[in-house]
Amino acid sequence: MADRYLSFAGTRPGRFVTRRLGLPRPAPLLRWSAARPVPDGGLLHLTAGKSRLDLGPVLARTGHAPDDATDRPAAVVLDASGIRDVEGLDEVHAALHPVVRSVATSGRIVVLGAPLDPADHHQTAAQQALEGFTRSLGKETGGGRTVNLVRLTDAPAAESTLRFLLSPKSAYVSGQVIEVGAHESAAPHDADRPLAGRTALVTGAARGIGEAVAETLARDGAKVVVLDVPQAETDARRVADRLGGIALPLDITAAGAGARIAAVLPDGLDVLVHNAGITRDRRLVNMPADRWRSVLEVNLASVLRTTDALLAAGALKPGGRIVATASIAGIAGNAGQTNYAASKAGITGLVRSLAPHALAGHGVTVNAVAPGFIETKMTAAVPLLIREAGRRMNSLAQGGLPVDVAETTAWLAHPASGAVNGQVVRVCGQSLLGA
Numbered sequence: 001m002a003d004r005y006l007s008f009a010g011t012r013p014g015r016f017v018t019r020r021l022g023l024p025r026p027a028p029l030l031r032w033s034a035a036r037p038v039p040d041g042g043l044l045h046l047t048a049g050k051s052r053l054d055l056g057p058v059l060a061r062t063g064h065a066p067d068d069a070t071d072r073p074a075a076v077v078l079d080a081s082g083i084r085d086v087e088g089l090d091e092v093h094a095a096l097h098p099v100v101r102s103v104a105t106s107g108r109i110v111v112l113g114a115p116l117d118p119a120d121h122h123q124t125a126a127q128q129a130l131e132g133f134t135r136s137l138g139k140e141t142g143g144g145r146t147v148n149l150v151r152l153t154d155a156p157a158a159e160s161t162l163r164f165l166l167s168p169k170s171a172y173v174s175g176q177v178i179e180v181g182a183h184e185s186a187a188p189h190d191a192d193r194p195l196a197g198r199t200a201l202v203t204g205a206a207r208g209i210g211e212a213v214a215e216t217l218a219r220d221g222a223k224v225v226v227l228d229v230p231q232a233e234t235d236a237r238r239v240a241d242r243l244g245g246i247a248l249p250l251d252i253t254a255a256g257a258g259a260r261i262a263a264v265l266p267d268g269l270d271v272l273v274h275n276a277g278i279t280r281d282r283r284l285v286n287m288p289a290d291r292w293r294s295v296l297e298v299n300l301a302s303v304l305r306t307t308d309a310l311l312a313a314g315a316l317k318p319g320g321r322i323v324a325t326a327s328i329a330g331i332a333g334n335a336g337q338t339n340y341a342a343s344k345a346g347i348t349g350l351v352r353s354l355a356p357h358a359l360a361g362h363g364v365t366v367n368a369v370a371p372g373f374i375e376t377k378m379t380a381a382v383p384l385l386i387r388e389a390g391r392r393m394n395s396l397a398q399g400g401l402p403v404d405v406a407e408t409t410a411w412l413a414h415p416a417s418g419a420v421n422g423q424v425v426r427v428c429g430q431s432l433l434g435a
């Protein structure tokens with residue numbers, strides 16, 4: 001369902017009316033294309049506090065031109081990782097206050113922080129302060145600009161994350177705090193096709209977000225396996241044929257689904273994307289047990305079962321990537337969705353618990369994407385007023401597209417993202433829900 005308000009707000013009368021009435025003013029978002037992989041304008045590198053990060057070589061590889069500090073930067077990186085006390089926060093203000101107005105439309109602001117030091121409450125207070133700062137700036141900037149915070153210990157391990165957050169691929173990711181560890185990751189042989197030679201399985205990929213994920217992973221070079229229920233086999237085959245992949249008609253809740261997948265992929269799997277999901281909304285007072293159970297089965301129990309089965313079978317190759325799908329409903333809660341929110345919060349629990357073990361074992365990372373309001377058949381079925389509220393109640397004042405979740409998944413699946421583990425990254429335009 002097209003977002004007519006977004007189109008109207010971009011017209012001359014639309015701009016007039018929205019400004020006069022104080023209505024949300026969404027700007028069309030700049031998304032990635034091969035012709036325009038980075039936005040026009042340079043990258044401005046600022047520092048607050050004494051940093052030990054060697055960012056120069058990493059930022060040079062993001063594709064942005066260095067900014068001469070006079071025009072409108074398309075990307076601003078503020079390295080605040082060296083701030084250890086409240087006084088240091090003045091330098092954050094001093095660095096960004098003069099430039100924030102000049103950041104280009106659809107520009108990117110990335111604040112770099114350090115991991116919180118539990119032995120130093122002054123450092124922790126100052127570094128935690130960056131979180132509130134980042135989230136507030138994200139709500140102020142408008143014009144399709146995004147603001148995110150990355151906590152890191154060394155620059156090379158964060159390269160894939162900085163490339164993603166500074167590019168149009170992260171158009172709908174704002175107000176996020178992402179922790180990057182120090183794990184070494186292998187750089188891919190082919191930067192344009194980082195997943196070349198790798199196999200990715202996406203559940204629920206016959207349509208919607210899953211289809212976009214399969215498409216984006218195939219763009220990045222992966223051979224994709226398009227899994228969906230047998231009733232959706234025709235659509236799954238259409239997607240697989242278009243992407244040069246394989247269709248796998250299989251209900252993910254079926255007994256032995258994990259073993260079936262392992263049998264279809266005797267050479268193993270590099271990327272496993274748990275995307276299949278359903279809603280069966282009712283308030284708890286009206287919720288029959290079968291609606292409760294079916295949502296928990298598809299969205300959580302089958303994710304746990306297939307993950308366990310594939311890890312036990314050794315089907316996930318060293319350096320593998322697991323990306324599960326949570327939801328902001330699991331973070332904020334939502335009336336009528338006790339079953340759905342429980343299942344999605346369970347995904348967050350799974351990620352947090354499994355991530356340290358999977359990585360320790362053989363370099364496998366486990367992360368989740370948590371979509372907000374994404375324009376799909378699932379959200380097109382939502383009643384008009386609730387749909388409009390879902391679209392506007394975020395810093396970008398519009399819904400995201402399936403490709404926004406797909407690009408985030410592709411970043412997490414990237415061979416150079418080995419230091420990103422145990423994260424739940426919201427793709428929600430900084431939704432006010434669960435903020």
Ligand SMILES: NC(=O)c1ccc[n+]([C@@H]2O[C@H](COP(=O)([O-])OP(=O)(O)OC[C@H]3O[C@@H](n4cnc5c(N)ncnc54)[C@H](O)[C@@H]3O)[C@@H](O)[C@H]2O)c1
Pocket residue numbers: 203204205206207208209210227228229232250251252253275276277278298325326327328370371372373374375376377378379
């Ligand atoms: N659209 C949104 O705004 C939004 C927001 C938050 C989270 N999500 C989550 O993103 C994921 C994809 O959502 P979508 O909007 O693309 O949904 P969708 O309904 O358009 O697509 C879901 C796909 O999963 C498949 N599927 C369902 N049950 C399955 C099963 N048992 N086995 C195999 N495949 C199965 C469906 O056939 C369908 O093709 C879901 O996990 C959803 O909960 C979506």
